[in-house]
Amino acid sequence: MKKENKIMVAVSADPEERKALVCRLAIEHGFARTPSDAAKILIQNIYDIDLAGTFFVICDNYNFRGGVITTQRLYELAAKGICVIIGSRSIPREYQFICSAFYPSDFSRL
Incomplete structure (x- = not known):
């Protein structure tokens, strides 16, 4: 899967399904080999990540309305690659x- 310079968003109303989608994306981008490995690097709260010095961001529970500055920072990171x-x-x-959306139906064919 080619990475665009956008924020990759796993979209789902169900938290467990959303977590599984994020783990699947982490595997497809080479950050983990199994879903359990991906779950180990998954962060529950975006504010627990030091966005100034991070090498990647993998979080399964983000609210775009929660912080405009945080969303801007995430996009800046994505734009840098x-x-x-x-x-x-x-x-x-x-x-x-600024987002690439991934839905549960996108992964049902894999």
Whole structure:
């Protein structure tokens, strides 16, 4: 899978399904070999990550409405080529152009 310089967002209302999607994306981008390995590097809260010095971001519970500055920082990281994979319930319309959305149906064919 080729990485675009966008925020990769696993979109699902179900938290367990969202976590599985984020883990699947982490595996496809080479950060883990199995879902259990991916779950080990998964961060539950985006504010637990030092965004200034991180090499990748993998978080399964992000709210775009929670912090505009944090969303801007995530996009800056993605634009620089750093892998940003997050899970969210939805993507607001104003952020869709900076995101690549992945839904459960995208992975059902794999």
